[in-house]
Amino acid sequence: MSSIQVKKQHTLTGHKDSLYTLCAYTDSAFFSAGGDGMVVLWDLKSPDTGKMIVKVPASVYGMSYNKERDILVVGQNFSGIHLVDVNTKKEIGSLALTTKAIFDIQTTSEAIFVATGEGEVFKIDWDLQILASKKLSVESARSIAVSAERKEMAVGFSDHHIRIFDTESLQLKKEFKAHEISVFSVRYHPQLPVLMSASRDARFKLWDLDNDYKMVEEVVGHMYAINHIEFGESGKYFVTCSMDKSIKVWDATEFKLLKVIDKARHAGHATSVNKLLWMNYRNWLVSCSDDRTISVWEVLSEH
Template structure:
């Protein structure tokens, strides 16, 4: 049994909230939205937002690099901004192709970026220079996931496929005809045995990454598009969020649904829930929505 308590709602963004990211402190996190604002929040001080950066276009993706205390954010149709969190100063930029950018992931000295033009851009972190452009589809790359165990990365596309690439050579290894619509989110299980995918078709699929990505399980998880997946810090659970306005909690071993967090039962979001962040702070989940708000949920497993 899971007891859910809504801790707070953070307001301040003037457009849909698209990105949530960890910081170097367990009680703080970053958000980014369609308004171009990047804000740092403190879970110990509700609704006190601290502006970190402001760009001219929407931000769908950002990633924190703890080694340098830098936040990488990607401004749609412009490019990468590297922000020094200590000084809140932009220290580096890199112009990208004029398109939307949906995801960014780091592995060793490389940043992997998912573009709306169907290109995965691979960038050297130190020199902020291009290493490789992988054009794998005429349709958008919507999400990325890194598997260091098998030395590969997976990319979800709006052509309904998941494509798996070698992490070193960047060669295409496998194409999975995964869903009936765009693949919006990918996440490897913490032990890297499974790849979880969520799609605009509202299906959650579990792929066996140790067995040629054979389909382990398919679940009709939501009534509309699944936007994001995130695992709990203890790896026992994961959460999904959807255009159907709900957040759902699942058992990571059995893949059984354990809890639904929605507007009717928990004063949840009024529109699409776009992003989740399962924090290490008091087992709290943060959710960002089209309704321009960020909600904070405390989960107690009884």
């Protein structure tokens, strides 16, 4: 078992409200967004100053940068999605979708997938035509994970369920009760035939893709809600973050806890940690919080 050493590298400030989402732009650059509606671009090679790309009138919970299209998709709560050219900082298209929150956006080179607070899931093409939509719950669709290999996507809902959709048609392939309360994060394991889910119930669970999504493990991961799961590039480790203000590093094969990152031990966040992004650049981990700050962590394994 490797031991993990963590060192805080940077604290990035400038946002005026809680931060809810992060997404990668290049190996060293990423976007942040939250309650102030500002989408800011940061570069870890010179992290002191962020560059505002666009500002929308409402909170941003979900966004996705698509490298093949070179377009950033931003979800504006109570409205819809905006397509942004990062280089010119100009909006190149928008589509009204919902009067509630947009909780997650994932993209492929062919399509944009959106999860909304009305429990609806959309598949949209890059010309902003709705190709398909499914509303199978009156409660929020919270998190999307897309598996290109399996041609499916998993969506976690606030009605405690995970639903598996065919990515071509959005046809429902499978649904099952996964947790006792809201499913906040779903992720396909990069190395194993496993879907991971995390919940407001402070647990994460493992579901066997080759055995009809049978649960194979359940771990009480935090004291309060787990907001997000993120894997490192190697697939050997993953991290979770929580409303309990902590980040935890886990072994991705044995699912054992390796490190706790918190305020007392590492000058961590003062309030809920909402999103994680594990960058290729120096294997640095980025986190954002209700405390309006972004933290950058160096995570080193010692064999």
